[in-house]
Amino acid sequence: MAFSSRRDFIRQTVLATVAGSSASAWLPARAEPRKNEPVILGHNGFRYRVVPGWGVLDAGKNPVNDCHEMVQDAKGRIILLTNETKNNVLMYDKSGKLLGTWGHDYPGGHGLTIGGEGNEQYLIICDTDRHQVIKTDLNGRELMKIDYPRETGTYAYPTQFKPTESAINPANGDIYVVDGYGLNYVTQYDSSGKLIRQFGGGGQGDANFDCCHGIVVDRRQATPTLIITDRRRNALKRFTLDGKYLSTIALPGSFICRPVIHGDHLYGAVYRSTSEQYAESGYVQILDKNDKVVSTPGGSEPVYQAGKLMEQRKELAGSPFLHPHDVLVDEDENLYVAQWSSKKTYPVKLERVG
Numbered sequence: 001m002a003f004s005s006r007r008d009f010i011r012q013t014v015l016a017t018v019a020g021s022s023a024s025a026w027l028p029a030r031a032e033p034r035k036n037e038p039v040i041l042g043h044n045g046f047r048y049r050v051v052p053g054w055g056v057l058d059a060g061k062n063p064v065n066d067c068h069e070m071v072q073d074a075k076g077r078i079i080l081l082t083n084e085t086k087n088n089v090l091m092y093d094k095s096g097k098l099l100g101t102w103g104h105d106y107p108g109g110h111g112l113t114i115g116g117e118g119n120e121q122y123l124i125i126c127d128t129d130r131h132q133v134i135k136t137d138l139n140g141r142e143l144m145k146i147d148y149p150r151e152t153g154t155y156a157y158p159t160q161f162k163p164t165e166s167a168i169n170p171a172n173g174d175i176y177v178v179d180g181y182g183l184n185y186v187t188q189y190d191s192s193g194k195l196i197r198q199f200g201g202g203g204q205g206d207a208n209f210d211c212c213h214g215i216v217v218d219r220r221q222a223t224p225t226l227i228i229t230d231r232r233r234n235a236l237k238r239f240t241l242d243g244k245y246l247s248t249i250a251l252p253g254s255f256i257c258r259p260v261i262h263g264d265h266l267y268g269a270v271y272r273s274t275s276e277q278y279a280e281s282g283y284v285q286i287l288d289k290n291d292k293v294v295s296t297p298g299g300s301e302p303v304y305q306a307g308k309l310m311e312q313r314k315e316l317a318g319s320p321f322l323h324p325h326d327v328l329v330d331e332d333e334n335l336y337v338a339q340w341s342s343k344k345t346y347p348v349k350l351e352r353v354g
Contacts, residue, residue: 039318041350043302046286046295048335048350050320055080055096055336055346062087062101067338067347069112069165069258070328073121073138078328080338080347081112081125089140094330096349102140106130111165111214111258112326115173126163128181133163135193146177149187152198165258167215167226169241178228180213186228186243199243200228206237207245214258217241218266220289227259227266232276236268236291249291253311256285262329264289269324271340273299273313281314282324284337284350297335297350298324320348 039050065084072078077099078092088103103109108129116122122143125134135144148161155161164180173191178184184202189195200209211231218227218238225246226239236249236259255276256268266287273281283299293302296312298319303310314321322342327335335350 039320040353041297041319042286042354043295043297045354046297047352047354048297049353050318051096051349051351053096054349055092057090057098057346059344062090062098064090064344064346066340067325067342067345068110068340069326070336070338070347071112071114071123072328072330073114074118076331078330078336079112079114079123079138081106081109083107083109083129094334106134108162111163113166113168115168115170124166124168124175126166126177128162128164131158131161131163133166133175133177144193146175146189146193149185149195149198151195152185152187154183154185154198154201164212165214165229167217169217169224170219171224174241176215176217176226178212178215180209180211180229180231184209184212186212186215186226186239188243197243199239206248207239209233209237214256214268216259216261216266218259218261220261220264229256229258229268231255231257236266249287250309251285251293251312252309253313254285257325260327260329262333265294266291267327267329267335269327269337270299270312271323271325274311278314280322280342282321282339283312283314283319284321284324284327284335285312324348 042048063084064082068081070080080090085104087101088106088109091099106127108127110128111126113124123136133146148155148158162181163177165178167176175189177187185198186200187198209230213231214229218225228237234251238246253274254270255272256270260267268285271282284297286295288294298321300313323340324337325340326338333352337348
């Protein structure tokens, strides 16, 4: 049998393994998997096998605290940001082998975005404790710092600025910063860090936010837009690149962290579900290019009634997730999930099998 990609080979191998085991390998949503059976999560052609022990390191040498976000560079290396200052950045290969570490100066390391191409790639780190946005090279050398946007007049003092995430417009290098733990503004800068505009802010209007935790430039359509998290309202909101509100994507039950675009789909880590007080209730959510949820690995199957998504929740059986905070999708469409406040655990890898 010929395989068109490594992902197809993995998918066929895992499916053959499952088919050759007892029928209970494909269990009802709330049944507990038997020992040594693969844990399969997801729905509607987006199904994944949990990879046991991926990326687990010696916590005495390479500890993590909150594993906030992950990106992949042009060499295929997976870069993890944690707020553990013994090694803020861990670099893995796809097998989970540690390639290197750096960083001791990011106690609030929270947002991680990669920009540029090839040897010119760089990182944007949002630090909620330093109240800064920092541009570095891939080895950790600081190239630029953006302090609180004093010139806007919306901040009385620096510590009101607690940036959680950034997005980069590949067309011109503009940087968008969301202040999800601060005053909920979105601030746009050019590639040199010069202020362009600010929009959003806390409030009840369509163009306002209650925890604008994450942001991405969506280039799936002819006209690029911004997709911004409104986490406490269980929604994503779409804006033009110059900050005009367009629409809301309702995600009932899902406290989503940041949107990630890969191919035609949007992926998001949901750190809690149904209620912000429901601890350890997270999952991953996958939306198609029409903003419809097609799969919820670790959560309930997405159901629409009269065009509206019904409230989703965590499915307890077999889920490895506590508080997912970010999703990375590699070229084989495997997922890597970093988690916040999850007993200092390392990321979870899900291999796509269908």
